[in-house]
Amino acid sequence: MNCSELVELVTDYLEGSMPAEQRARFDEHVSGCDGCTTYLEQFRITIRLTGMLSEAQVEPATRETLLGVFRDWRASA
Amino acid sequence: MSDTPSGAATEQDLALVRALRAGDETAFMMLVERYQPAMLRIASMYVSTRAVAEDVVQDAWVGVLKGLDGFEGRSSLRTWIFRILVNTAKTRGQREARSVPFSSVWAAEPDVEPSVDPDRFLSLGHPGSPGRWAEPPVGWASTPEELLLSKETLAEVSRAIDALPPNQREVITMRDVLGWTSADVRNALDISETNQRVLLHRARAKVRRALEGYLGSGRERTS
Numbered sequence: 001m002n003c004s005e006l007v008e009l010v011t012d013y014l015e016g017s018m019p020a021e022q023r024a025r026f027d028e029h030v031s032g033c034d035g036c037t038t039y040l041e042q043f044r045i046t047i048r049l050t051g052m053l054s055e056a057q058v059e060p061a062t063r064e065t066l067l068g069v070f071r072d073w074r075a076s077a
Numbered sequence: 078m079s080d081t082p083s084g085a086a087t088e089q090d091l092a093l094v095r096a097l098r099a100g101d102e103t104a105f106m107m108l109v110e111r112y113q114p115a116m117l118r119i120a121s122m123y124v125s126t127r128a129v130a131e132d133v134v135q136d137a138w139v140g141v142l143k144g145l146d147g148f149e150g151r152s153s154l155r156t157w158i159f160r161i162l163v164n165t166a167k168t169r170g171q172r173e174a175r176s177v178p179f180s181s182v183w184a185a186e187p188d189v190e191p192s193v194d195p196d197r198f199l200s201l202g203h204p205g206s207p208g209r210w211a212e213p214p215v216g217w218a219s220t221p222e223e224l225l226l227s228k229e230t231l232a233e234v235s236r237a238i239d240a241l242p243p244n245q246r247e248v249i250t251m252r253d254v255l256g257w258t259s260a261d262v263r264n265a266l267d268i269s270e271t272n273q274r275v276l277l278h279r280a281r282a283k284v285r286r287a288l289e290g291y292l293g294s295g296r297e298r299t300s
Contacts, residue, residue: 002208004198011278035213046285050253073142074100
Protein backbone atom coordinates (compact mmCIF):
# COMPACT_ATOMS: atom_id res chain seq x y z
CA MET A 1 0.00 0.00 0.00
CA ASN A 2 1.52 3.34 -1.00
CA CYS A 3 0.50 6.85 0.08
CA SER A 4 -1.62 7.62 -2.99
CA GLU A 5 -3.57 4.40 -2.38
CA LEU A 6 -3.93 4.97 1.33
CA VAL A 7 -5.63 8.36 0.98
CA GLU A 8 -8.46 6.65 -0.91
CA LEU A 9 -9.06 4.19 1.89
CA VAL A 10 -9.36 6.48 4.89
CA THR A 11 -13.15 6.35 5.13
CA ASP A 12 -13.14 2.56 4.73
CA TYR A 13 -10.63 2.50 7.56
CA LEU A 14 -12.60 4.83 9.83
CA GLU A 15 -15.84 2.96 9.08
CA GLY A 16 -14.25 -0.31 10.11
CA SER A 17 -15.26 -1.82 6.79
CA MET A 18 -11.82 -3.14 5.81
CA PRO A 19 -10.77 -6.75 5.80
CA ALA A 20 -8.43 -7.40 8.75
CA GLU A 21 -5.46 -8.03 6.52
CA GLN A 22 -5.87 -4.72 4.67
CA ARG A 23 -6.38 -2.95 7.96
CA ALA A 24 -3.10 -4.32 9.25
CA ARG A 25 -1.30 -3.03 6.15
CA PHE A 26 -2.97 0.35 6.57
CA ASP A 27 -1.86 0.58 10.21
CA GLU A 28 1.63 -0.53 9.33
CA HIS A 29 1.94 2.08 6.59
CA VAL A 30 0.64 4.91 8.76
CA SER A 31 2.95 4.06 11.63
CA GLY A 32 5.96 4.54 9.33
CA CYS A 33 4.72 7.54 7.31
CA ASP A 34 4.46 11.09 8.65
CA GLY A 35 2.55 12.34 5.59
CA CYS A 36 -0.17 9.74 5.96
CA THR A 37 -0.29 10.19 9.73
CA THR A 38 -0.97 13.88 9.09
CA TYR A 39 -3.51 13.08 6.38
CA LEU A 40 -5.42 10.73 8.67
CA GLU A 41 -5.37 13.32 11.44
CA GLN A 42 -6.66 16.02 9.08
CA PHE A 43 -9.45 13.73 7.99
CA ARG A 44 -10.50 13.26 11.60
CA ILE A 45 -10.36 17.01 12.25
CA THR A 46 -12.43 17.60 9.11
CA ILE A 47 -15.09 15.21 10.37
CA ARG A 48 -15.11 16.90 13.77
CA LEU A 49 -15.40 20.41 12.28
CA THR A 50 -18.23 19.25 10.02
CA GLY A 51 -20.03 17.96 13.11
CA MET A 52 -19.86 21.43 14.61
CA LEU A 53 -22.17 22.82 11.92
CA SER A 54 -25.21 21.19 13.43
CA GLU A 55 -27.82 23.62 14.56
CA ALA A 56 -30.14 22.78 17.38
CA GLN A 57 -32.91 25.22 18.13
CA VAL A 58 -36.46 25.25 16.86
CA GLU A 59 -37.68 28.80 16.32
CA PRO A 60 -40.59 29.72 18.59
CA ALA A 61 -42.63 30.86 15.57
CA THR A 62 -42.08 27.48 13.90
CA ARG A 63 -43.18 25.72 17.06
CA GLU A 64 -46.41 27.74 17.06
CA THR A 65 -47.05 27.05 13.39
CA LEU A 66 -46.54 23.32 13.79
CA LEU A 67 -48.73 23.19 16.86
CA GLY A 68 -51.41 24.75 14.66
CA VAL A 69 -50.77 22.13 11.99
CA PHE A 70 -51.23 19.40 14.56
CA ARG A 71 -54.45 20.88 15.93
CA ASP A 72 -55.90 21.30 12.44
CA TRP A 73 -55.07 17.69 11.67
CA ARG A 74 -56.60 16.51 14.94
CA ALA A 75 -59.75 18.52 14.33
CA SER A 76 -60.16 17.04 10.86
CA ALA A 77 -59.27 13.47 11.80
CA MET B 78 -29.12 9.97 16.91
CA SER B 79 -28.55 6.58 18.37
CA ASP B 80 -32.13 5.38 18.45
CA THR B 81 -32.77 2.40 16.20
CA PRO B 82 -29.92 2.82 13.75
CA SER B 83 -31.60 0.34 11.48
CA GLY B 84 -34.46 -2.03 11.21
CA ALA B 85 -37.92 -1.94 12.59
CA ALA B 86 -39.69 0.48 14.89
CA THR B 87 -38.98 0.29 18.60
CA GLU B 88 -41.57 -0.03 21.34
CA GLN B 89 -40.98 3.65 21.99
CA ASP B 90 -41.75 4.48 18.34
CA LEU B 91 -44.98 2.51 18.48
CA ALA B 92 -46.01 4.17 21.72
CA LEU B 93 -45.34 7.58 20.15
CA VAL B 94 -47.43 6.73 17.12
CA ARG B 95 -50.31 5.62 19.34
CA ALA B 96 -50.05 8.89 21.28
CA LEU B 97 -50.09 10.91 18.05
CA ARG B 98 -53.10 9.04 16.74
CA ALA B 99 -54.81 9.77 20.03
CA GLY B 100 -54.17 13.48 19.46
CA ASP B 101 -51.45 13.98 22.09
CA GLU B 102 -49.86 17.31 21.19
CA THR B 103 -47.04 16.94 23.73
CA ALA B 104 -45.91 13.85 21.87
CA PHE B 105 -46.02 15.77 18.60
CA MET B 106 -44.04 18.70 19.95
CA MET B 107 -41.44 16.30 21.31
CA LEU B 108 -40.96 14.96 17.79
CA VAL B 109 -40.74 18.50 16.46
CA GLU B 110 -37.99 19.39 18.94
CA ARG B 111 -36.13 16.23 18.08
CA TYR B 112 -36.24 16.34 14.29
CA GLN B 113 -37.18 19.80 13.03
CA PRO B 114 -33.61 21.23 12.88
CA ALA B 115 -32.28 18.23 10.97
CA MET B 116 -35.31 18.27 8.68
CA LEU B 117 -34.74 21.92 7.89
CA ARG B 118 -31.10 21.35 7.09
CA ILE B 119 -31.90 18.47 4.79
CA ALA B 120 -34.78 20.27 3.07
CA SER B 121 -32.45 23.20 2.41
CA MET B 122 -30.32 20.99 0.19
CA TYR B 123 -33.10 20.53 -2.32
CA VAL B 124 -34.74 23.94 -2.58
CA SER B 125 -33.53 27.44 -3.20
CA THR B 126 -34.41 29.40 -0.10
CA ARG B 127 -34.78 28.94 3.61
CA ALA B 128 -38.41 30.02 3.41
CA VAL B 129 -39.20 27.30 0.90
CA ALA B 130 -37.30 24.78 3.03
CA GLU B 131 -39.43 25.71 6.04
CA ASP B 132 -42.49 25.26 3.90
CA VAL B 133 -41.28 21.85 2.76
CA VAL B 134 -40.72 20.72 6.34
CA GLN B 135 -44.19 21.86 7.29
CA ASP B 136 -45.65 19.92 4.37
CA ALA B 137 -43.64 16.89 5.46
CA TRP B 138 -45.13 17.12 8.97
CA VAL B 139 -48.59 17.23 7.43
CA GLY B 140 -47.64 14.16 5.40
CA VAL B 141 -46.44 12.42 8.56
CA LEU B 142 -49.70 13.10 10.38
CA LYS B 143 -51.84 12.06 7.45
CA GLY B 144 -49.77 8.91 7.00
CA LEU B 145 -49.85 7.82 10.64
CA ASP B 146 -52.56 5.25 10.06
CA GLY B 147 -50.38 3.66 7.43
CA PHE B 148 -47.30 3.44 9.67
CA GLU B 149 -46.71 -0.26 10.16
CA GLY B 150 -43.46 -0.15 12.07
CA ARG B 151 -41.38 -1.91 9.44
CA SER B 152 -38.87 0.92 9.69
CA SER B 153 -38.07 3.15 12.63
CA LEU B 154 -40.28 6.18 13.07
CA ARG B 155 -37.35 8.45 12.30
CA THR B 156 -36.48 6.67 9.07
CA TRP B 157 -40.10 6.89 8.02
CA ILE B 158 -40.32 10.61 8.83
CA PHE B 159 -37.13 11.41 6.92
CA ARG B 160 -38.22 9.44 3.89
CA ILE B 161 -41.37 11.53 3.77
CA LEU B 162 -39.27 14.65 4.16
CA VAL B 163 -36.76 13.73 1.44
CA ASN B 164 -39.57 12.85 -0.98
CA THR B 165 -41.41 16.09 -0.23
CA ALA B 166 -38.24 18.13 -0.65
CA LYS B 167 -37.23 16.43 -3.91
CA THR B 168 -40.67 16.96 -5.38
CA ARG B 169 -40.58 20.63 -4.49
CA GLY B 170 -37.03 21.00 -5.73
CA GLN B 171 -37.96 19.52 -9.08
CA ARG B 172 -40.91 21.85 -9.31
CA GLU B 173 -38.54 24.72 -8.70
CA ALA B 174 -36.59 23.40 -11.68
CA ARG B 175 -33.41 24.07 -9.82
CA SER B 176 -32.64 20.55 -8.86
CA VAL B 177 -30.80 17.84 -10.70
CA PRO B 178 -32.61 14.62 -11.58
CA PHE B 179 -31.79 12.69 -8.43
CA SER B 180 -32.65 9.27 -9.68
CA SER B 181 -30.11 9.54 -12.44
CA VAL B 182 -27.55 10.89 -10.00
CA TRP B 183 -27.99 7.87 -7.79
CA ALA B 184 -27.84 5.54 -10.74
CA ALA B 185 -24.63 7.09 -11.97
CA GLU B 186 -21.25 5.58 -11.26
CA PRO B 187 -19.57 7.17 -8.28
CA ASP B 188 -17.09 9.70 -9.61
CA VAL B 189 -13.50 8.64 -9.67
CA GLU B 190 -11.77 11.90 -8.91
CA PRO B 191 -8.83 11.37 -6.58
CA SER B 192 -8.97 12.43 -2.92
CA VAL B 193 -5.72 14.32 -3.29
CA ASP B 194 -4.20 16.07 -6.31
CA PRO B 195 -2.08 13.35 -8.00
CA ASP B 196 0.73 15.88 -8.46
CA ARG B 197 1.39 15.68 -4.77
CA PHE B 198 2.62 12.11 -5.05
CA LEU B 199 5.69 10.67 -6.74
CA SER B 200 4.68 9.01 -9.97
CA LEU B 201 3.80 5.34 -10.00
CA GLY B 202 6.82 4.84 -12.23
CA HIS B 203 9.15 6.34 -9.65
CA PRO B 204 12.05 3.93 -9.15
CA GLY B 205 12.38 4.24 -5.38
CA SER B 206 9.02 5.10 -3.88
CA PRO B 207 6.14 5.02 -6.34
CA GLY B 208 3.01 6.75 -5.09
CA ARG B 209 4.71 8.22 -2.06
CA TRP B 210 4.01 11.79 -0.91
CA ALA B 211 6.12 14.30 -2.82
CA GLU B 212 4.35 17.16 -1.05
CA PRO B 213 2.91 15.75 2.14
CA PRO B 214 0.22 17.67 3.98
CA VAL B 215 1.39 20.02 6.69
CA GLY B 216 -0.29 19.23 9.98
CA TRP B 217 -2.73 21.66 11.51
CA ALA B 218 -1.30 21.14 14.99
CA SER B 219 0.43 24.51 14.72
CA THR B 220 -2.78 26.22 13.62
CA PRO B 221 -4.04 28.23 16.58
CA GLU B 222 -7.11 26.60 18.10
CA GLU B 223 -8.96 29.93 17.81
CA LEU B 224 -8.51 29.87 14.05
CA LEU B 225 -9.21 26.16 13.65
CA LEU B 226 -12.48 26.39 15.55
CA SER B 227 -13.44 29.89 14.40
CA LYS B 228 -16.71 30.84 12.76
CA GLU B 229 -14.75 31.60 9.60
CA THR B 230 -13.33 28.09 9.43
CA LEU B 231 -16.76 26.60 9.96
CA ALA B 232 -18.11 28.90 7.24
CA GLU B 233 -15.43 27.47 4.95
CA VAL B 234 -16.59 23.95 5.80
CA SER B 235 -20.14 24.99 5.08
CA ARG B 236 -19.18 26.50 1.71
CA ALA B 237 -17.25 23.39 0.77
CA ILE B 238 -20.28 21.23 1.54
CA ASP B 239 -22.58 23.53 -0.44
CA ALA B 240 -20.29 23.15 -3.43
CA LEU B 241 -20.46 19.33 -3.44
CA PRO B 242 -22.51 17.36 -5.94
CA PRO B 243 -25.97 16.76 -4.43
CA ASN B 244 -25.51 13.07 -3.68
CA GLN B 245 -22.25 13.69 -1.81
CA ARG B 246 -23.80 16.62 0.01
CA GLU B 247 -26.73 14.53 1.20
CA VAL B 248 -24.52 11.82 2.61
CA ILE B 249 -22.00 14.07 4.38
CA THR B 250 -24.80 16.16 5.82
CA MET B 251 -26.56 13.16 7.27
CA ARG B 252 -23.44 11.38 8.47
CA ASP B 253 -21.10 14.10 9.64
CA VAL B 254 -23.29 17.15 10.25
CA LEU B 255 -26.24 15.33 11.79
CA GLY B 256 -24.27 12.40 13.15
CA TRP B 257 -26.40 9.60 11.71
CA THR B 258 -25.12 6.07 11.35
CA SER B 259 -24.44 4.61 7.91
CA ALA B 260 -27.53 2.41 8.34
CA ASP B 261 -29.64 5.53 8.99
CA VAL B 262 -28.37 7.11 5.78
CA ARG B 263 -28.87 3.99 3.70
CA ASN B 264 -32.43 3.76 4.94
CA ALA B 265 -33.24 7.41 4.36
CA LEU B 266 -31.74 7.54 0.88
CA ASP B 267 -32.20 3.96 -0.18
CA ILE B 268 -28.61 3.46 -1.31
CA SER B 269 -26.14 0.64 -0.81
CA GLU B 270 -23.51 0.48 1.91
CA THR B 271 -20.73 0.76 -0.65
CA ASN B 272 -22.29 3.69 -2.46
CA GLN B 273 -22.81 5.45 0.84
CA ARG B 274 -19.19 4.98 1.80
CA VAL B 275 -17.82 6.11 -1.56
CA LEU B 276 -19.95 9.26 -1.56
CA LEU B 277 -18.98 10.01 2.03
CA HIS B 278 -15.31 9.60 1.26
CA ARG B 279 -15.44 11.88 -1.79
CA ALA B 280 -17.26 14.49 0.24
CA ARG B 281 -14.90 14.37 3.20
CA ALA B 282 -11.85 14.47 0.95
CA LYS B 283 -13.12 17.64 -0.73
CA VAL B 284 -13.90 19.33 2.55
CA ARG B 285 -10.42 18.46 3.79
CA ARG B 286 -8.91 19.96 0.63
CA ALA B 287 -10.92 23.12 1.12
CA LEU B 288 -9.71 23.37 4.70
CA GLU B 289 -6.14 22.76 3.66
CA GLY B 290 -6.39 25.58 1.17
CA TYR B 291 -8.12 27.83 3.66
CA LEU B 292 -5.75 27.17 6.53
CA GLY B 293 -2.87 27.86 4.16
CA SER B 294 -0.84 24.78 4.89
CA GLY B 295 -0.97 23.14 1.52
CA ARG B 296 -0.51 24.01 -2.08
CA GLU B 297 -3.68 22.48 -3.43
CA ARG B 298 -6.25 24.75 -4.86
CA THR B 299 -9.66 24.27 -3.33
CA SER B 300 -11.83 24.97 -6.34
